[in-house]
Every structure is written in C-alpha cells, then in structure tokens.
Amino acid sequence: MSKTSAIYGRELRYFFQSVTAYVVISIFLVISGYFFFSIFRYYNLLSLQSMQSGFAPGGLNLIDGVVRPLLGNISIIILLLLPLLTMRLIAEEKKQGTFELLSTYPVSDIAAVSGKFLAALTVYAVMLGCTLLYPGMLLFFTEPETVPIVTGYIGLLLMGASFIAMGTFFSSLTDNQIIAGVATFGASLFFLIIGWGAPFVGPKFAAVLAQISILYHFESFSKGVIETSDATYYIFLTFFFLLLTVRSLESTRWKS
Secondary structure, three states: OHHHHHHHHHHHHHHHHOOHHHHHHHHHHHHHHHHHHHHHHHHHHHHHHHHHHOOOOOOOOHHHHHHHHHHHHHHHHHHHHHHHHHOOOOHHHHHHOHHHHHHHOOOOHHHHHHHHHHHHHHHHHHHHHHOOHHHHHHHHHOOOOOHHHHHHHHHHHHHHHHHHHHHHHHHOOOOOHHHHHHHHHHHHHHHHHHHHHHHHOOHHHHHHHHHHOHHHHHHHHHOOOOOHHHHHHHHHHHHHHHHHHHHHHHHHHHHO
16 A cells, blocks of 8 residues: 555656646646536526516426536536546656656555556546536525536546546556557447447347446436445446556567
C-alpha cells in the first residue's frame, strides 16, 4: 500500500505541477458549462411556452429536461478529454527512459499501475466535483429530485474509471503519447457507440450489443437507480483493463 501511495503521490504532483490537469479541467468546465447553459435555457423556453399555452406538457421536469441531458453530454466530453490525461501515464516514462529505472525499484507492477490509475482518477474526480456547481444552482433556486443527481454522478465516476483504465492500458503498449491517446479514444468510442447498432440486428444480438455498450449501463444511473449489473459492468471493465496493463508491463520487463 505504501508503494502504491508513493506512485500515486508522484503522479498527482506531476499532474498539478504541469499544465496538463489545469488545461484539461479548464476545457472540461468551459464545454460542460456551455452545455448546461444551453440545456437550461431551452428548458426555460419550453416552460415559458407551456405557461403561455395554459398547460404543462407531460414529462417536463428538471431531471428529464436538464440533469439527464447534461450528464449525457458530460459522458461524451470525458470520452474526448480523458485520453489527454492517460496517454502519458506510462508512454512518457518509456520514451524518457524512466520506465526502465522504475522497473529496477522494489515496486510491483500492480502497485505502479494502481498508483498511476488512482492519480488520474483523482484528477477526473476533481473535474466532476467542479461541475457540481450546476446541480447546486438547480437545488438553490428550485427543488429537483436529488437521488438522480447523486446516482448520475456515481455513474459518471464509474464510467470515467473505465475510460481511465483503458487509457492506462494503451499507454503501456507504446512510448508514443499520441498513439496512446488515439487508441484510447478509439476504444472508448467503440464501447460508447456499439449499442447504436442494436435496432438494426436481431433481438438476441441486439441484447448482446446493449450489454457491451457503456451508455446502456449508464441509463439506470441517470434515472436515479443503481442496478447491480450496471455497477458490476463498470467495475469489471475497469479491473479487466488494469489487469491487461499489468500483463503488458510484465511482458515488457520480460523482453528487456
């Protein structure tokens, strides 16, 4: 545990001593803030039209009208930005030659991978924490349901952990950060959109595609429900790619 903490602290210091974390967090907040403003403005327009017409359309509420669309957009934003956090985790060490130096230390591959993963996850948690301002504004001025907001953020945290684990794995395969970032984006995009093909295939194959899709397992979280199967999916995906990363590092050590 102490070795994992040492790697974790080292990586976290690197993130916040360089511009990486600040640039990614700033871009994330600007884009998510724009989406929140646009979605909330559109919701207010619908509310105003319903008041002028004398009736409220069915299903018009803050959770379905603002929170769920916002969380869905954030899931797309992290797909684009998290590779910027993960692409350097191991690839940069390989390029600079410090990976070989790290390999000589009495630090297990599991400890190294865990420390790097947790550092990136902490930065991502800070990113998400900053966006709590948006539901906080809704809670201050209105009275939306709090459960879907809480479960939605839990779902985003688990989804982000899966993306970060993927990025850590692809960063372990190369010493080129660009290649690691592009590969992470491609793999994340695959898991994000694979469910879109479900309407065009048979029922059995559609069910398989849905179970693989990251977005499909996020739906229950955005509705205020934590399904065991959905949480298990994200946890399994995270540990699966972390295990692949450990195996990749072991293979690199063996070859060297």
